[in-house]
Amino acid sequence: GENVEQHPSTLSVQEGDSAVIKCTYSDSASNYFPWYKQELGKRPQLIIDIRSNVGEKKDQRIAVTLNKTAKHFSLHITETQPEDSAVYFCAANTGRRALTFGSGTRLQVQP
Amino acid sequence: DGGITQSPKYLFRKEGQNVTLSCEQNLNHDAMYWYRQDPGQGLRLIYYSQIVNDFQKGDIAEGYSVSREKKESFPLTVTSAQKNPTAFYLCASTPPLASNEQFFGPGTRLTVL
Numbered sequence: 001g002e003n004v005e006q007h008p009s010t011l012s013v014q015e016g017d018s019a020v021i022k023c024t025y026s027d028s029a030s031n032y033f034p035w036y037k038q039e040l041g042k043r044p045q046l047i048i049d050i051r052s053n054v055g056e057k058k059d060q061r062i063a064v065t066l067n068k069t070a071k072h073f074s075l076h077i078t079e080t081q082p083e084d085s086a087v088y089f090c091a092a093n094t095g096r097r098a099l100t101f102g103s104g105t106r107l108q109v110q111p
Numbered sequence: 112d113g114g115i116t117q118s119p120k121y122l123f124r125k126e127g128q129n130v131t132l133s134c135e136q137n138l139n140h141d142a143m144y145w146y147r148q149d150p151g152q153g154l155r156l157i158y159y160s161q162i163v164n165d166f167q168k169g170d171i172a173e174g175y176s177v178s179r180e181k182k183e184s185f186p187l188t189v190t191s192a193q194k195n196p197t198a199f200y201l202c203a204s205t206p207p208l209a210s211n212e213q214f215f216g217p218g219t220r221l222t223v224l
Contacts, residue, residue: 001170006153032211043201043215077117090151093211097161097171098144101153 002027002094004040006102013080021105023090024072032093033066033073037086038104046077046087078107114138117202117216124189124196124223129140132187132219134202142205143185144213147171147198154201191222197223 003026013019025033031052031095050057050064050073052072057064061080066073077084090100112187115136124130134143142161146154155170160179174193185204189196197205201222 032213041218041220043217045215046212049212097142097155097205097211098159099154099211099213100156101146103153104151 002030002092002100003091004090004100004102006090007104008105009103010106010108012108012110014070014081015080015082019075019077019080019107021075021088021090021107022072023074023092023102025071025092025100026069026071026092028071029090030092030094033064034091034099035062035064035075035087036091037090040087047088071108077107080107082109082111085109115202115204115214115216117200117219120217121217122219124221126223129188130221132189132200132202133222134185134187134216135183136204136214136216138185138204138206138214139182140204140209140214141182141192143179144203144205145169145175145177145187146203148195148200148201148218149198150153160176170208179218195223196221 002081006023032050037047038044048062050066061078064078087104090102114212118133144159148154155171158177160166160200176188201218
């Protein structure tokens with residue numbers, strides 16, 4: 001089955017700096033790669049996603065890049081703000097339309 | 112997200128008891144999923160259902176059971192066979208065929224006493 005690895009597990013940045021979180025996946029058939037933000041005790045919220053026919057997608061301060069050949073994708077957050085502090089999860093779909101999640105990255109933005 | 116509800120928000124269970132977690136959606140979504148999240152970890156798939164009266168095991172199905180008698184409802188039963196059930200349980204659903212996007216419910220936090 002699909003295996004998704006996510007790095008780093010924790011990331012601390014100064015407010016205004018950029019943050020990058022990286023994921024790799026194993027199943028070359030995966031074609032949908034979402035990123036979720038989860039605050040403590042809350043449900044995951046979709047922040048951006050990308051499909052395999054696209055190499056990059058942006059939404060204001062957030063961008064995702066996908067390298068199908070290398071089987072990795074990354075989340076980029078620019079001009080970080082304290083409210084960006086949360087746990088971020090990457091995921092990849094499987095043939096059964098379920099998602100396999102990475103282990104998460106705890107992002108701390110220092111004011 | 113607002114169309115998926117889970118109840119209860121918190122649940123306490125004694126060892127040896129079965130408990131059932133509710134998941135309801137009014138989004139007319141076909142597929143529904145149950146995930147388990149342990150502290151500091153990602154989500155792991157327990158069971159999923161693509162259509163009514165059909166469901167499949169996920170990666171960690173042992174000790175759990177589900178039913179899908181109605182499109183709107185996908186309850187999860189945590190049985191006494193699940194040795195370490197304390198976790199945060201999340202239900203999700205997906206719109207018909209073309210979309211992979213999953214919408215999550217607010218979750219149920221289960222604690223075994």
